[in-house]
Amino acid sequence: MKAYERALELIKKEGAEAVLVSNLANIRYLSGYTNDTGYLLITDKKRFLLTDFRFTTQAKLEATDYEVIETRGYAKVLAELLEKEEISKVAFEEEDIPYSVYRAFSEVFHCEMLPIANILSTLRQIKTPQELAYIKEAEHIGDRALAKLLPELKPGMTEAQIAAMLEFNMRMLGAENISFPSIIASGVNSSMPHAMPGEKPIEIGDFITMDFGCKYHGYCSDMTRTIVLGKASEKQKEIYNIVLEAQLECLEMMKPGVVCKDVHNKAVEIISKYGYGQYFGHGLGHSVGLEIHESPACNGRCEDVLQPGMLMTDEPGIYIEGFGGVRIEDLVAITETGYENFAESPKELIEL
Numbered sequence: 001m002k003a004y005e006r007a008l009e010l011i012k013k014e015g016a017e018a019v020l021v022s023n024l025a026n027i028r029y030l031s032g033y034t035n036d037t038g039y040l041l042i043t044d045k046k047r048f049l050l051t052d053f054r055f056t057t058q059a060k061l062e063a064t065d066y067e068v069i070e071t072r073g074y075a076k077v078l079a080e081l082l083e084k085e086e087i088s089k090v091a092f093e094e095e096d097i098p099y100s101v102y103r104a105f106s107e108v109f110h111c112e113m114l115p116i117a118n119i120l121s122t123l124r125q126i127k128t129p130q131e132l133a134y135i136k137e138a139e140h141i142g143d144r145a146l147a148k149l150l151p152e153l154k155p156g157m158t159e160a161q162i163a164a165m166l167e168f169n170m171r172m173l174g175a176e177n178i179s180f181p182s183i184i185a186s187g188v189n190s191s192m193p194h195a196m197p198g199e200k201p202i203e204i205g206d207f208i209t210m211d212f213g214c215k216y217h218g219y220c221s222d223m224t225r226t227i228v229l230g231k232a233s234e235k236q237k238e239i240y241n242i243v244l245e246a247q248l249e250c251l252e253m254m255k256p257g258v259v260c261k262d263v264h265n266k267a268v269e270i271i272s273k274y275g276y277g278q279y280f281g282h283g284l285g286h287s288v289g290l291e292i293h294e295s296p297a298c299n300g301r302c303e304d305v306l307q308p309g310m311l312m313t314d315e316p317g318i319y320i321e322g323f324g325g326v327r328i329e330d331l332v333a334i335t336e337t338g339y340e341n342f343a344e345s346p347k348e349l350i351e352l
């Protein structure tokens with residue numbers, strides 16, 4: 001069954017006859033078109049890809065199951081297509097359409113517009129062997145980029161410089177791009193889970209948290225390692241080992257049939273046991289794919305059940321304001337019997 005047939009099945013259950021796809025990852029997944037401007041309109045009988053002059057050649061080459069329509073007047077052309085195809089209710093991705101676009105469409109469409117939450121992305125939860133292979137290679141590029149970076153780290157380098165070096169390494173090792181702006185957080189900055197790398201130089205005694213990933217054939221990787229520059233203090237070792245224990249325990253839970261929130265709660269339980277529960281405030285993990293954050297997620301609310309072919313990160317952390325923080329993150333694929341860890345970088349505390 002083609003991906004667009006699965007999409008139609010899904011939106012018919014919602015009560016619509018056609019679907020307007022605007023999320024770029026969904027467009028790519030459903031059509032093969034890889035650039036960044038356009039819409040898909042999928043009906044029972046026909047499939048259209050609307051884009052402008054800059055992308056039509058590429059769209060025709062990539063989206064071979066679709067009729068490519070070149071336009072800049074999306075609202076008008078879509079309205080005409082919907083009328084011609086006799087659609088009375090079209091689904092649209094409510095989390096992806098800006099209000100201004102919604103207003104422009106609703107002014108000219110003669111049919112009903114049915115908002116659907118981000119349900120099309122659930123089609124992407126279970127990866128094909130090809131998708132898994134791309135993500136695994138992306139993760140391995142990250143492993144090699146980090147291994148190359150570590151011996152080059154010297155006191156006085158700035159976080160921003162380290163981010164640049166890591167990203168350069170990934171591209172030189174075959175990545176087509178980064179999957180998100182790298183997080184390089186040193187010293188007290190490492191207490192901010194999503195710190196932005198800046199002018200701060202790394203100093204002896206700093207924790208350095210590095211959270212990064214790249215894209216390979218459009219697919220994202222994600223990993224985090226925390227090291228200490230110089231000798232780790234007793235407190236740094238204590239925190240690091242608690243995070244590592246939680247990370248390893250949660251890894252062993254990754255298998256088909258397990259409820260996502262149970263894995264997250266395991267990490268909370270372990271970190272709380274040592275008295276640091278209040279310092280772990282984010283979810284344990286998330287899936288990845290064409291986007292860096294995909295569903296399902298391993299957080300305290302997610303009732304989804306792990307299945308073979310899903311990806312999940314395992315990234316507990318402890319963050320203490322004014323002191324610093326630790327996060328350790330692997331990316332695993334759920335297999336028939338358990339998991340395969342795509343990340344190969346060592347996790348024992350590295351003192352550089």
Ligand SMILES: [Mn+2]
Binds near residue numbers: 315
């Ligand atoms: Mn992550």
